[in-house]
Amino acid sequence: MGSMKVHQLARGFWEHEPSLSLGCKRLRPLAPKLPNADTHSHSTVSAFDLKSFIRPESGPRKLGSSDEKRNSPQVETHPGGTRWNPTQEQIGILEMLYRGGMRTPNAQQIEQITAQLGKYGKIEGKNVFYWFQNHKARERQKQKRNSLGLSHCPRTPAASFTTISLDSRGNQLVAERGEDSPYKRKCRSWTFECLEEDSRSCKEEGDRTLELFPLHPEGR
Amino acid sequence: MGSMKVHQLARGFWEHEPSLSLGCKRLRPLAPKLPNADTHSHSTVSAFDLKSFIRPESGPRKLGSSDEKRNSPQVETHPGGTRWNPTQEQIGILEMLYRGGMRTPNAQQIEQITAQLGKYGKIEGKNVFYWFQNHKARERQKQKRNSLGLSHCPRTPAASFTTISLDSRGNQLVAERGEDSPYKRKCRSWTFECLEEDSRSCKEEGDRTLELFPLHPEGR
DNA sequence: GCAAATTAATGATTTATTCAAG
DNA sequence: CTTGAATAAATCATTAATTTGC
Numbered sequence: 001m002g003s004m005k006v007h008q009l010a011r012g013f014w015e016h017e018p019s020l021s022l023g024c025k026r027l028r029p030l031a032p033k034l035p036n037a038d039t040h041s042h043s044t045v046s047a048f049d050l051k052s053f054i055r056p057e058s059g060p061r062k063l064g065s066s067d068e069k070r071n072s073p074q075v076e077t078h079p080g081g082t083r084w085n086p087t088q089e090q091i092g093i094l095e096m097l098y099r100g101g102m103r104t105p106n107a108q109q110i111e112q113i114t115a116q117l118g119k120y121g122k123i124e125g126k127n128v129f130y131w132f133q134n135h136k137a138r139e140r141q142k143q144k145r146n147s148l149g150l151s152h153c154p155r156t157p158a159a160s161f162t163t164i165s166l167d168s169r170g171n172q173l174v175a176e177r178g179e180d181s182p183y184k185r186k187c188r189s190w191t192f193e194c195l196e197e198d199s200r201s202c203k204e205e206g207d208r209t210l211e212l213f214p215l216h217p218e219g220r
Numbered sequence: 221m222g223s224m225k226v227h228q229l230a231r232g233f234w235e236h237e238p239s240l241s242l243g244c245k246r247l248r249p250l251a252p253k254l255p256n257a258d259t260h261s262h263s264t265v266s267a268f269d270l271k272s273f274i275r276p277e278s279g280p281r282k283l284g285s286s287d288e289k290r291n292s293p294q295v296e297t298h299p300g301g302t303r304w305n306p307t308q309e310q311i312g313i314l315e316m317l318y319r320g321g322m323r324t325p326n327a328q329q330i331e332q333i334t335a336q337l338g339k340y341g342k343i344e345g346k347n348v349f350y351w352f353q354n355h356k357a358r359e360r361q362k363q364k365r366n367s368l369g370l371s372h373c374p375r376t377p378a379a380s381f382t383t384i385s386l387d388s389r390g391n392q393l394v395a396e397r398g399e400d401s402p403y404k405r406k407c408r409s410w411t412f413e414c415l416e417e418d419s420r421s422c423k424e425e426g427d428r429t430l431e432l433f434p435l436h437p438e439g440r
Numbered sequence: 441g442c443a444a445a446t447t448a449a450t451g452a453t454t455t456a457t458t459c460a461a462g
Numbered sequence: 463c464t465t466g467a468a469t470a471a472a473t474c475a476t477t478a479a480t481t482t483g484c
Contacts, residue, residue: 133454302475350453353469354452356470443483445483447481450478451477453472454471456471459468460467
């Protein structure tokens with residue numbers, strides 16, 4: 001939960017290259033526009049709240065104590081807690097789900113999976129998200145590579161959707177593939193969180209939460 | 221607060237295809253695709269504190285009264301409120317920051333920006349995130365297109381990093397570009413949330429909030 | 441002058457790549 | 463070398479602009 005600390009030294013800053021080889025995509029018309037129209041409108045939806053949990057504490061350094069539930073038998077270390085280090089059970093369940101047909105779990109599913117897997121070790125929703133993302137991509141690559149020798153790719157059996165649930169008693173996760181129905185919907189909303197951990201800022205006080213703007217009460 | 225409802229009918233489900241034409245891009249399907257639906261599940265959990273704001277109520281329909289600030293002169297409608305529709309002020313500030321050099325704000329910066337822009341209209345952190353993502357990408361495209369006629373691309377002046385801050389008194393956002401430091405760090409953590417809103421469910425009572433899981437009290 | 445029909449922008453997602461920790 | 467993490471490119475989907483037919 002909370003505090004995850006990912007640090008990464010940014011490389012240049014992805015200014016990838018100027019490569020002119022853009023190809024043949026479709027160039028979108030993209031005429032310049034000049035919207036400046038008058039004040040536009042507005043608002044729409046939502047707003048949620050992003051909880052600003054930025055837990056100031058947690059020195060950038062070692063810590064490794066923050067987790068409460070670390071009981072997992074797993075050896076893993078993740079001392080400084082840098083990146084998720086899945087336990088066997090976690091991987092097993094994920095693979096099971098994948099084999100069951102799950103490819104891109106929606107937010108709710110991710111939540112559930114995360115909760116389940118959390119019993120076996122530290123994990124966050126994004127880890128699950130990424131896992132599926134990566135696993136899917138890598139399986140595809142692998143298959144593509146293999147297909148060079150094979151005739152035509154078998155194509156994954158199902159294009160249907162999968163819902164996970166669990167048996168009421170066993171606390172078992174169950175992935176069932178459903179047929180496609182008329183609508184599919186997916187939404188996800190994110191809350192950004194970051195514990196900053198700059199080399200310099202870490203010695204500062206938490207974070208200033210001052211009001212940046214004059215505070216137009218009214219707003220648009 | 222809370223309550224955001226994003227609904228969107230998903231298209232198939234990106235099961236992209238094994239399309240053999242990997243060499244070239246994939247052309248826009250263009251064909252209508254029929255969405256399918258799914259029943260999903262759900263429950264909540266969450267590893268973090270995500271407040272399970274899934275407010276059952278709030279019919280998908282009109283509402284449109286929720287905003288307090290609706291006095292905007294704009295004609296607007298944003299009835300169902302689907303996607304963020306930035307106001308002029310918001311765009312202006314974002315562009316200012318962009319011109320100031322900000323390209324990929326980190327989570328804290330996003331929070332601050334969001335808080336500020338929220339004064340001018342409804343907005344969420346992800347909108348800010350996406351805005352920068354899109355704006356950056358599109359500026360790049362534009363430049364690339366232009367560079368065809370020009371000699372060499374000027375390349376954006378700085379690859380350095382930008383931090384926003386605000387002057388302690390003025391409540392002004394200030395974007396300052398810093399030189400690159402040895403470390404750059406960026407982390408973001410997401411909280412997944414989803415309120416389902418199926419075409420059918422909308423006429424139903426809110427949403428099923430069944431507990432899929434046994435509810436292991438412990439959950440990580 | 442409006443409002444449906446088109447088109448241009450652009451918000452939101454997904455996929456492909458890249459980077460680096462272990 | 464494997465694979466978690468993160469960014470950028472490619473797409474998709476909606477909304478605002480515009481255009482067009484009454």
